[in-house]
Amino acid sequence: MGRAGAATRRRLALGTAVLSAAALLAVAVPQEAQAATGCAGRKVRTLHFATGSVxxxxxxxxxxxxxxxxxxxxxxxxxxxxxxRGGRAVVDSGRFAHRAGPVTVHAGKRCVWVTGKVSKSSVSSGWILC
Structure with missing residues (x-):
């Protein structure tokens, strides 16, 4: 095979290494986000209010x-x-230092109503993700 075969093998090895690194990064980043919030999936909204965020x-x-x-x-x-919509609220409430939740509901394709509170300040989303 000679030089041309060796160069092709090097390019294939480099391409495989780059694809492997990209795949590892794609898997690692969502897990870090999940560890920070406790929620799986992608972030679709951030509801800000005076003393915090949901x-x-x-x-x-x-x-x-x-x-x-x-x-x-x-x-x-x-x-x-x-x-x-049409279901009961899932709530986590108490005295916490870092976060309240996570709370999860199966919404399917229904709208959801999200609320959050820190001290005396709060936020209410109204029906979202319809």
């Missing part, structure tokens, strides 16, 4: 939400809820 993720027919405070580290009253 991060809304979607994967398949499931919607997941987490409330995070603007300044984490101090325990304070927090809550998060998600309700699919």
């Amino acid at each position: 991060l809304v993720h979607k994967r398949g027919g499931y919607v997941c939400a987490v409330t995070v405070p603007e300044k984490p580290g101090t325990k304070r009253q927090m809550s998060v809820s998600v309700r699919a």
